[in-house]
Amino acid sequence: MRHQYHPLGFEGSRIAQGFWRCHEWDMSVSERLDFILSCLDLGVTTFDHADIYGDYRCEGLFGEALAKKPAMRDKMEIVTKCGILLPSESRPDISVHRYDYRAKHIHESVDRSLANLQCDYIDTLLLHRPSPLMDADEVAQAFDLLFTLGKVKHFGVSNFTPAQFDLLQSRLDAPLIVNQIELSPLSLAPFEDGTLDHLQQHAVTPMAWSPLAGGELFRGNGDRIVRVKEVVSDIAKSMKVNFDQVVIAWLLRHPSGICPVMGSGKIERLASVCQAANIVLSDDDWFKIWITSQGHPVP
Amino acid sequence: MRHQYHPLGFEGSRIAQGFWRCHEWDMSVSERLDFILSCLDLGVTTFDHADIYGDYRCEGLFGEALAKKPAMRDKMEIVTKCGILLPSESRPDISVHRYDYRAKHIHESVDRSLANLQCDYIDTLLLHRPSPLMDADEVAQAFDLLFTLGKVKHFGVSNFTPAQFDLLQSRLDAPLIVNQIELSPLSLAPFEDGTLDHLQQHAVTPMAWSPLAGGELFRGNGDRIVRVKEVVSDIAKSMKVNFDQVVIAWLLRHPSGICPVMGSGKIERLASVCQAANIVLSDDDWFKIWITSQGHPVP
Amino acid sequence: MRHQYHPLGFEGSRIAQGFWRCHEWDMSVSERLDFILSCLDLGVTTFDHADIYGDYRCEGLFGEALAKKPAMRDKMEIVTKCGILLPSESRPDISVHRYDYRAKHIHESVDRSLANLQCDYIDTLLLHRPSPLMDADEVAQAFDLLFTLGKVKHFGVSNFTPAQFDLLQSRLDAPLIVNQIELSPLSLAPFEDGTLDHLQQHAVTPMAWSPLAGGELFRGNGDRIVRVKEVVSDIAKSMKVNFDQVVIAWLLRHPSGICPVMGSGKIERLASVCQAANIVLSDDDWFKIWITSQGHPVP
Numbered sequence: 001m002r003h004q005y006h007p008l009g010f011e012g013s014r015i016a017q018g019f020w021r022c023h024e025w026d027m028s029v030s031e032r033l034d035f036i037l038s039c040l041d042l043g044v045t046t047f048d049h050a051d052i053y054g055d056y057r058c059e060g061l062f063g064e065a066l067a068k069k070p071a072m073r074d075k076m077e078i079v080t081k082c083g084i085l086l087p088s089e090s091r092p093d094i095s096v097h098r099y100d101y102r103a104k105h106i107h108e109s110v111d112r113s114l115a116n117l118q119c120d121y122i123d124t125l126l127l128h129r130p131s132p133l134m135d136a137d138e139v140a141q142a143f144d145l146l147f148t149l150g151k152v153k154h155f156g157v158s159n160f161t162p163a164q165f166d167l168l169q170s171r172l173d174a175p176l177i178v179n180q181i182e183l184s185p186l187s188l189a190p191f192e193d194g195t196l197d198h199l200q201q202h203a204v205t206p207m208a209w210s211p212l213a214g215g216e217l218f219r220g221n222g223d224r225i226v227r228v229k230e231v232v233s234d235i236a237k238s239m240k241v242n243f244d245q246v247v248i249a250w251l252l253r254h255p256s257g258i259c260p261v262m263g264s265g266k267i268e269r270l271a272s273v274c275q276a277a278n279i280v281l282s283d284d285d286w287f288k289i290w291i292t293s294q295g296h297p298v299p
Numbered sequence: 300m301r302h303q304y305h306p307l308g309f310e311g312s313r314i315a316q317g318f319w320r321c322h323e324w325d326m327s328v329s330e331r332l333d334f335i336l337s338c339l340d341l342g343v344t345t346f347d348h349a350d351i352y353g354d355y356r357c358e359g360l361f362g363e364a365l366a367k368k369p370a371m372r373d374k375m376e377i378v379t380k381c382g383i384l385l386p387s388e389s390r391p392d393i394s395v396h397r398y399d400y401r402a403k404h405i406h407e408s409v410d411r412s413l414a415n416l417q418c419d420y421i422d423t424l425l426l427h428r429p430s431p432l433m434d435a436d437e438v439a440q441a442f443d444l445l446f447t448l449g450k451v452k453h454f455g456v457s458n459f460t461p462a463q464f465d466l467l468q469s470r471l472d473a474p475l476i477v478n479q480i481e482l483s484p485l486s487l488a489p490f491e492d493g494t495l496d497h498l499q500q501h502a503v504t505p506m507a508w509s510p511l512a513g514g515e516l517f518r519g520n521g522d523r524i525v526r527v528k529e530v531v532s533d534i535a536k537s538m539k540v541n542f543d544q545v546v547i548a549w550l551l552r553h554p555s556g557i558c559p560v561m562g563s564g565k566i567e568r569l570a571s572v573c574q575a576a577n578i579v580l581s582d583d584d585w586f587k588i589w590i591t592s593q594g595h596p597v598p
Numbered sequence: 599m600r601h602q603y604h605p606l607g608f609e610g611s612r613i614a615q616g617f618w619r620c621h622e623w624d625m626s627v628s629e630r631l632d633f634i635l636s637c638l639d640l641g642v643t644t645f646d647h648a649d650i651y652g653d654y655r656c657e658g659l660f661g662e663a664l665a666k667k668p669a670m671r672d673k674m675e676i677v678t679k680c681g682i683l684l685p686s687e688s689r690p691d692i693s694v695h696r697y698d699y700r701a702k703h704i705h706e707s708v709d710r711s712l713a714n715l716q717c718d719y720i721d722t723l724l725l726h727r728p729s730p731l732m733d734a735d736e737v738a739q740a741f742d743l744l745f746t747l748g749k750v751k752h753f754g755v756s757n758f759t760p761a762q763f764d765l766l767q768s769r770l771d772a773p774l775i776v777n778q779i780e781l782s783p784l785s786l787a788p789f790e791d792g793t794l795d796h797l798q799q800h801a802v803t804p805m806a807w808s809p810l811a812g813g814e815l816f817r818g819n820g821d822r823i824v825r826v827k828e829v830v831s832d833i834a835k836s837m838k839v840n841f842d843q844v845v846i847a848w849l850l851r852h853p854s855g856i857c858p859v860m861g862s863g864k865i866e867r868l869a870s871v872c873q874a875a876n877i878v879l880s881d882d883d884w885f886k887i888w889i890t891s892q893g894h895p896v897p
Contacts, residue, residue, distance in 0.1 A: 084597075097596050098586035129598060132490045132589060133582065135554035136499065159598070162761065163461065163493030167500040191730045194761030200734065201765040255733035283731065287696035290730060297695050298682075299727060299757070383896075396895050397885035428897060431789045431888060432881065434853035435798065458897070462760065462792030466799040 001043040001277055003259055005205045009154050009177035010123055012046035012077040014252065015274055016207060018261040019047065022061050023054030025265035032065035038267045040075055042274050048180075048207070048261045049117070050081035050128055051109050055088040063118035073119050079178070079207075080117070081128040081158060082109035099131035103142040110151055124154040126180055130164040140171035147174070156180070158209075162198040169202075176204060183208035183258060185228050185250060185293050186216055200256040211251055211260035212244060224295060231292040235285045241276075244269065248276035250289055300342040300576055302558055304504045308453050308476035309422055311345035311376040313551065314573055315506060317560040318346065321360050322353030324564035331364035337566045339374055341573050347479075347506070347560045348416070349380035349427055350408050354387040362417035372418050378477070378506075379416070380427040380457060381408035398430035402441040409450055423453040425479055429463040439470035446473070455479070457508075461497040468501075475503060482507035482557060484527050484549060484592050485515055499555040510550055510559035511543060523594060530591045534584045540575075543568065545588075547575035552585055599641045599875055601857055603803040604775035607752050608721055610644035610675040612850065613872055614805060616859040617645065620659050621652030623863035630663035636865045638673055640872050646778075646805070646859045647715070648679035648726055649707050653686040661716035671717050677776070677805075678715070679726040679756060680707035697729035701740040708749055722752040724778055728762040738769035745772070754778070756807075760796040767800075774802060781806035781856060783826050783848060783891050784814055798854040809849055809858035810842060822893060829890045833883045839874075842867065844883075846874035851884055 003014040017039050027035060039045070049059050059080065066072060083101050085094045114120060125146065127139070146152040156178030157165060169176055179199055181190050183206065190196050190206070199206050212218075216225055217232070236246045251258045262270055291297055302313040316338050326334060338346070348358050358379065365371060382400050384393045413419060424445065426438070445451040455477030456464060468475055478498055480489050482505065489495050489505070498505050511517075516528055535545045550557045561569055590596055601612040615637050625633060637643075647657050657678065664670060681699050683692045712718060723744065725737070744750040754776030755763060767774055777797055779788050781804065788794050788804070797804050810816070814823055815830070834844045849856045860868055889895055 096583040096586050096590075098582065098590075099597065100582065102582075132495075133552070133554065133585065138554075161493060161496075163496040163500075167496040170500045194759060196730075197759075197761040197765040201761075201768045253731070255731065255736075283696065283698065283700075284694040286731065287694055291694075291696075298697065395882040395885050395889075397881065397889075398896065399881065401881075431794075432851070432853065432884065437853075460792060460795075462795040462799075466795040469799045 001274070003205070003257065005124070005154075005259070006175055006177035006203055008175055009205070010077055012123075012259075013044045014259055014277060015044055015248070015270075016046040016048050016079070016259055016261045017044050017270060018209070018263045019049050019058045019062050020053040021263055022058045022265060027265065029064050029068060032061060033068045035265065035267060036062070036065055036072065036076075037069075039270065040072065042267075042271055044270060044274065045075060046077045046079065046259070048079045049113070050084075051113055052084050052086045052128075055086070056090050059113055059116035063116050067118040070118075077123040078117060078119065079124045079126060079156075080113045080122055081126040082106055082113070083128040083131065099129055099133065101127065101131055101134045101139050103138050106139065106142040107146070110146055114151060121150055122152045124156050124178055125152045126156045126158045126178060127160070127168075128158050130157070130160050134164075134168070136168050136171040139168060143172060154178075156204075162194055165198065165204075175202070178205050178207055180207040180209055180261070182210050183251060184211050184213040184217070185232065185247060185289050186213040186225065188290075188293055191254075196254070196256045206256050206258045208251055208258050208260045211262070212247055217243075217247065224293065227295075228289065228293050231288050235281075235288070239279065241279055242272055244273050245276040245279055246281065248273050249279040249281045250286060252276060253281050253286055300573065302504070302556065304423070304453075304558070305474055305476035305502055307474055308504070309376055311422075311558075312343045313558055313576060314343055314547070314569075315345040315347050315378070315558055315560045316343050316569060317508070317562045318348050318357045318361050319352040320562055321357045321564060326564065328363050328367060331360060332367045334564065334566060335361070335364055335371065336368075338569065339371065341566075341570055343569060343573065344374060345376045345378065345558070347378045348412070349383075350412055351383050351385045351427075354385070355389050358412055358415035362415050366417040369417075376422040377416060377418065378423045378425060378455075379412045379421055380425040381405055381412070382427040382430065398428055398432065400426065400430055400433045400438050402437050405438065405441040406445070409445055413450060420449055421451045423455050423477055424451045425455045425457045425477060426459070426467075427457050429456070429459050433463075433467070435467050435470040438467060442471060455503075461493055464497065464503075474501070477504050477506055479506040479508055479560070481509050482550060483510050483512040483516070484531065484546060484588050485512040485524065487589075487592060490553075495553070495555045505555050505557045507550055507557050507559045510561070511546055516542075516546065523592065526594075527588065527592050530587050534580075534587070538578065540578055541571055543572050544575040544578055545580065547572050548578040548580045549585060549588055551575060552580050599872065601803070601855065603722070603752075603857070604773055604801055606773055607775035607803070608675055610721075610857075611642045612857055612875060613642055613846070613868075614644040614646050614677070614857055614859045615642050615868060616807070616861045617647050617656045617660055618651040619861055620656045620863060625863065627662050627666065630659060631666045633863065633865060634660070634663055634670065635667075637868065638670065640865075640869055642868060642872065643673060644675045644677065644857070646677045647711070648682075649711055650682050650684045650726075653684070654688050657711055657714035661714050665716040668716075675721040676715060676717065677722045677724060677754075678711045678720055679724040680704055680711070681726040681729065697727055697731065699725065699729055699732045699737050701736050704737065704740040705744070708744055712749060719748055720750045722754050722776055723750045724754045724756045724776060725758070725766075726756050728755070728758050732762075732766070734766050734769040737766060741770060754802075760792050763796065763802075773800070776803050776805055778805035778807055778859070780808050781849060782809050782811040782815070783830065783845060783887050784811040784823065786888075786891055789852075794852070794854045804854050804856045806849055806856050806858045809860070810845055815841075815845065822891065825893075826887065826891050829886050833879075833886065837877065839877055840870055842871050843874040843877055844879065846871050847877040847879045848884060848887055850874060851879050
């Protein structure tokens with residue numbers, strides 16, 4: 001269940017819990033605190049955030065709970081992100097939905113995240129999306145200062161291509177330790193376009209967002225989705241495990257060391273998914289899902 | 300207005316003046332001399348050529364003017380290109396429109412360019428197009444000899460992918476200092492396919508050909524063009540600057556240090572564009588153009 | 599006719615003979631022996647195999663002939679492949695057509711290949727197809743052991759992208775010396791997508807499978823095929839050589855050092871193709887084929 005996020009990174013949990021929908025969970029502060037404690041009990045210690053989640057509110061909801069029991073901080077790893085500007089009621093200063101990787105914005109965003117999360121450091125800060133205007137040198141300087149000030153321990157990216165990753169890495173002394181990308185049995189591009197090869201080569205952890213395809217695997221009804229759903233269900237039935245577990249075990253089997261970020265607020269679903277680490281999916285079954293999703297046999 | 304074309308390259312002007320249409324400008328020799336002097340007065344000292352421009356005639360037109368005032372040579376940087384064979388009346392020896400990067404052709408082309416340009420060195424020689432038959436080792440040897448002979452001071456490429464660039468660079472001691480590619484608010488591919496990331500990583504200057512989209516932004520009437528034209532016009536109006544200036548400022552804002560190559564023979568248009576270096580385009584406006592050209596919000 | 603497969607690889611023949619259809623050649627053992635001897639007489643000493651060819655039977659057919667004259671072994675270089683699992687009558691243990699690069703499979707596959715080929719070493723072992731489940735570290739360990747045991751002298755891959763190649767290479771001390779890919783006047787992708795640039799940069803030999811486009815150039819009747827067939831025929835006629843020779847000379851001309859793998863069991867066709875090494879295809883003719891296959895002039 002433990003996972004080393006890069007040789008020079010941190011040790012966290014193989015399964016991470018995300019909070020991008022926690023504003024919809026309808027939990028009181030003490031319920032949120034209970035939820036976080038239950039995660040920790042399950043061994044899920046890596047928590048994924050972004051400044052913008054829930055229209056800039058989710059970090060605060062988490063921080064409110066953390067403040068009730070600050071001793072939890074040492075038992076968890078907090079990942080958060082910066083760089084997207086999202087027009088919203090709470091941010092009337094933002095008029096265009098765009099990116100901002102100027103040093104000023106990165107610093108302000110981290111300071112807001114720390115205030116919202118009610119803690120004094122972030123384990124890993126990710127650049128949320130590649131931006132055509134990202135100045136790698138300016139970002140590198142900002143990272144250096146954030147590290148020196150003790151505000152951020154490690155850095156990573158999200159949704160970056162290998163070329164974008166290499167550019168930023170070329171300006172940094174410390175390695176980027178994470179690239180958080182969309183990965184699921186319905187999102188195969190990074191398996192084939194060099195993204196996962198490149199991360200595996202450099203021992204960078206791929207975190208998977210939408211590992212269950214954002215619900216598409218449950219609610220979707222396109223031909224491809226129906227096919228994949230069926231083969232996953234068949235495997236789940238024959239292994240006597242549940243659907244989520246098969247999907248997550250499928251991601252965990254990949255040699256690049258994918259860490260799925262789960263998004264449900266139901267602790268029993270997370271508990272169930274945590275069992276996926278113990279499921280040994282056969283290579284035959286792995287490829288059945290791969291082939292079904294691709295819609296053709298392997299060449 | 301000055302720009303360092305690679306740390307080991309030359310210092311030139313941020314805006315370059317191209318001569319690929321100078322055979323259509325209908326200028327006498329002394330008018331051409333005046334035009335060049337006016338460019339220099341504006342601080343535009345980097346002049347872009349290719350052996351084939353104007354059916355192999357443009358370099359000669361420039362050289363004719365330069366010969367009237369040879370002292371100008373030290374105040375300018377000449378970029379020219381080789382490698383395309385273009386069937387034309389003046390070159391009856393060429394029967395197939397193709398590429399040629401054999402050492403023999405490179406040397407002959409440079410000698411012809413020097414003769415036409417009426418000067419004794421080229422600041423930067425570019426390979427005009429990637430060729431499937433380019434032998435990187437043979438090209439490297441030719442470059443070495445041209446450098447040793449003092450005929451060419453620096454080398455670069457044009458329209459090269461990162462893989463093509465890396466192959467050639469791997470055979471050279473000195474760095475390639477330029478990749479001249481098509482870049483404009485209508486040509487976004489290099490912003491996203493790794494080309495600009497790769498150049499920025501290696502501090503190679505992207506020169507932009509057709510920075511105004513070859514007139515498409517003025518005359519075009521496709522949906523996308525009309526949309527982009529409108530948003531650029533609106534920004535120009537609100538900033539009280541002109542259309543060209545907004546487009547060029549948009550390119551200049553990119554962190555890779557794009558140097559646009561202008562193609563008009565009207566000195567007042569060049570003078571106007573030179574003001575773009577002083578225009579501060581807001582990030583909001585930059586992304587409005589980006590988003591409009593892409594046709595969807597940023598993810 | 600000799601070719602150095604990578605500076606640290608082996609010396610073999612520029613034209614290789616493949617045995618993927620040898621189960622269809624309908625030859626007795628002594629006919630097969632004669633065929634192999636005739637290949638050697640022609641200077642074709644590099645023989646291409648894979649465990650799965652002919653439903654796992656072709657290696658054995660070759661080995662049967664080799665056993666008749668074991669002294670031939672020192673005069674040839676054997677390339678074979680592993681990693682594809684192919685359901686077939688002879689392998690009832692395989693139920694899903696998929697890949698397997700676990701160390702166990704690689705070792706078992708090599709042992710079977712050695713037994714079938716009736717020899718005690720393989721000159722070069724290739725991974726037949728990239729697999730999403732390939733664990734580069736596990737493969738590297740298997741390669742090390744195979745080398746130490748003297749079972750395999752060199753290693754390479756087949757159908758790998760540059761990113762897949764780099765990942766595996768990053769875990770190996772010795773260089774991968776071959777990437778066997780589909781290349782012909784109808785398969786131009788690797789000329790443009792970086793694959794050949796990357797191989798040329800690292801001095802890795804591209805072996806070409808289906809260099810005659812798997813017969814499409816003879817039997818096909820799509821527009822593009824007909825166009826290419828016509829231009830190749832015209833060139834062959836004017837050079838007084840045959841069709842195959844022009845196609846193979848076209849591949850041999852490329853600076854990356856492409857080694858075509860021929861597949862016919864008719865020795866006279868191989869003999870004819872061997873003459874292609876002596877044909878000097880003009881650059882004009884090379885580009886005529888290129889342009890015709892692309893369907894548009896070079897830019």
